[in-house]
Amino acid sequence: xxVEPGRHVLITGAGGIVGTVLRxxxxxxxxxxxxxxxxxxxxxxxxxxxxxxxxxxxxxxRPAFQGIDAVIHLAASASPESAWADVLPANxxxxxxxxxxxxxxxxxxxxxxSSTHAVGMYYRDARQKAxxxxxxxxxxxxxxxxxxxxxxxxxxxxxALARYYHxxxxxxxxxxxxxxxxxxxxxxxxxxxxxxxxxxPELMSSAIWLSHRDCAQLFERSLLTTTDWAVVYxxxxxxxxxxxxxxxxxxxxYQPQDHAPE
Amino acid sequence: xxVEPGRHVLITGAGGIVGTVLRxxxxxxxxxxxxxxxxxxxxxxxxxxxxxxxxxxxxxxRPAFQGIDAVIHLAASASPESAWADVLPANxxxxxxxxxxxxxxxxxxxxxxSSTHAVGMYYRDARQKAxxxxxxxxxxxxxxxxxxxxxxxxxxxxxALARYYHxxxxxxxxxxxxxxxxxxxxxxxxxxxxxxxxxxPELMSSAIWLSHRDCAQLFERSLLTTTDWAVVYxxxxxxxxxxxxxxxxxxxxYQPQDHAPE
Numbered sequence: 001x002x003v004e005p006g007r008h009v010l011i012t013g014a015g016g017i018v019g020t021v022l023r024x025x026x027x028x029x030x031x032x033x034x035x036x037x038x039x040x041x042x043x044x045x046x047x048x049x050x051x052x053x054x055x056x057x058x059x060x061x062r063p064a065f066q067g068i069d070a071v072i073h074l075a076a077s078a079s080p081e082s083a084w085a086d087v088l089p090a091n092x093x094x095x096x097x098x099x100x101x102x103x104x105x106x107x108x109x110x111x112x113x114s115s116t117h118a119v120g121m122y123y124r125d126a127r128q129k130a131x132x133x134x135x136x137x138x139x140x141x142x143x144x145x146x147x148x149x150x151x152x153x154x155x156x157x158x159x160a161l162a163r164y165y166h167x168x169x170x171x172x173x174x175x176x177x178x179x180x181x182x183x184x185x186x187x188x189x190x191x192x193x194x195x196x197x198x199x200x201p202e203l204m205s206s207a208i209w210l211s212h213r214d215c216a217q218l219f220e221r222s223l224l225t226t227t228d229w230a231v232v233y234x235x236x237x238x239x240x241x242x243x244x245x246x247x248x249x250x251x252x253x254y255q256p257q258d259h260a261p262e
Numbered sequence: 263x264x265v266e267p268g269r270h271v272l273i274t275g276a277g278g279i280v281g282t283v284l285r286x287x288x289x290x291x292x293x294x295x296x297x298x299x300x301x302x303x304x305x306x307x308x309x310x311x312x313x314x315x316x317x318x319x320x321x322x323x324r325p326a327f328q329g330i331d332a333v334i335h336l337a338a339s340a341s342p343e344s345a346w347a348d349v350l351p352a353n354x355x356x357x358x359x360x361x362x363x364x365x366x367x368x369x370x371x372x373x374x375x376s377s378t379h380a381v382g383m384y385y386r387d388a389r390q391k392a393x394x395x396x397x398x399x400x401x402x403x404x405x406x407x408x409x410x411x412x413x414x415x416x417x418x419x420x421x422a423l424a425r426y427y428h429x430x431x432x433x434x435x436x437x438x439x440x441x442x443x444x445x446x447x448x449x450x451x452x453x454x455x456x457x458x459x460x461x462x463p464e465l466m467s468s469a470i471w472l473s474h475r476d477c478a479q480l481f482e483r484s485l486l487t488t489t490d491w492a493v494v495y496x497x498x499x500x501x502x503x504x505x506x507x508x509x510x511x512x513x514x515x516y517q518p519q520d521h522a523p524e
Contacts, residue, residue, distance in 0.1 A: 084358055092354060092419075096346055096412075118422075121429045142406055144493075145422040146429060156422035157354075160380075160407040161415045167383045167408060231406075 005029035013075030025216030055094035065105035080149035091154035118155040120148025131207035138244040172228035179208030207240035211258035267291035275337030287478030317356035327367035342411035353416035380417040382410025393469035400506040434490035441470030469502035473520035
């Protein structure tokens with residue numbers, strides 16, 4: 001079922017880069033309940049409510065799910081450099097806690113922020129073609145899992161657990177394998193060495209860039225769709241492309257407006 | 263690299279059903295180091311050595327990996343009914359600990375006991391055809407993950423993490439999605455309601471049965487092969503079949519000798 005404007009949306013990890021983009025994009029039209037471990041930089045506005053909680057702590061998390069129509073699950077230790085000791089509680093226990101709390105509270109739709117790092121080894125391979133694959137070479141969501149990190153492996157787990165909750169309990173879940181969102185404004189974006197693995201050329205981030213407005217659109221389309229299960233890639237319409245955006249366009253009506261500067 | 267007779271093989275979960283089958287099959291030809299949490303029913307024989315340890319405890323586990331040529335990782339909370347509280351330490355932390363200890367100790371080959379429950383929802387669907395799919399309908403190892411349980415989701419994770427260790431560190435890993443092994447002797451096998459989900463008919467276990475000698479062959483071929491990455495299904499040559507055994511035959515030279523009685 002589509003989650004229309006006016007409904008109640010819970011966002012975990014609401015203090016992060018993507019969380020901040022989504023707050024600004026959605027808070028005029030949705031009632032937002034924001035979950036973070038730490039106080040947020042951006043103060044809470046009219047339709048927003050802040051619930052401090054750690055996603056690794058089920059007892060602390062569960063009450064916030066009451067009366068919620070959709071969950072956007074962003075909270076994670078979200079770097080391919082993240083250590084296992086961080087990934088285990090934040091990403092693995094966190095994914096279970098969020099899905100289980102959603103089930104227990106009767107939430108009908110979950111949007112799960114997965115990552116291209118779930119299949120990041122294909123990306124490393126694409127370096128040989130400067131990350132510009134022909135359309136018929138691009139990696140789609142049915143490719144075998146090939147994580148490039150503990151972080152990536154945790155996202156494979158989160159997607160699989162979400163599929164179980166969908167198949168077993170009927171919860172609608174959209175898994176978005178999102179790329180790189182610029183920490184500040186889109187205008188600040190430049191291909192950056194520091195977002196890539198040390199051995200990657202600078203142009204890497206041009207091929208995974210997801211602009212703020214495309215990011216907001218992608219998540220909002222994931223609320224508004226009637227599609228009840230999907231794994232899709234989320235980048236802008238970049239000239240260099242490794243991932244097949246076909247399912248995002250087809251299943252979610254995602255229409256990226258931006259492309260990375262070269 | 264193939265792990266030939268005479269080499270040192272560590273088996274986790276060596277006290278379980280599959281572990282006992284493998285001990286009997288391999289101990290004449292390999293030196294076995296057996297890891298269990300609890301004392302084993304079957305006493306240690308000539309080429310066997312017992313190291314008590316919990317796979318969830320890295321510090322206790324790591325020393326046993328010294329001087330090992332291949333690891334067979336069986337230890338798990340291994341039921342589709344297993345609670346998350348059991349699956350998390352035994353299967354998820356356990357998979358990490360075993361792969362990380364193998365990497366740290368320079369072990370070249372890991373055989374990971376995955377499970378058909380990683381894709382068990384396809385199996386549920388196959389009930390409509392009495393679990394007897396035509397060859398071209400059978401589920402292969404490239405099908406999207408569709409776990410039927412926390413147990414199944416943990417196996418998706420273990421396979422993904424193993425792929426990461428293979429791609430990143432070059433460790434050879436064979437993931438065996440094994441079916442149902444009879445707890446006592448093969449002759450005792452009968453299709454059993456109690457191994458199936460409550461809503462499954464009795465014939466379910468006829469389609470996932472893996473005889474003791476086929477089980478032993480499958481694992482031994484996984485040691486002897488030069489294939490350095492594979493996910494394959496492991497059942498006997500049953501009349502009712504849901505899984506595509508083609509890759510097991512092709513990549514591991516697995517040649518099942520048995521089929522389930524009907």
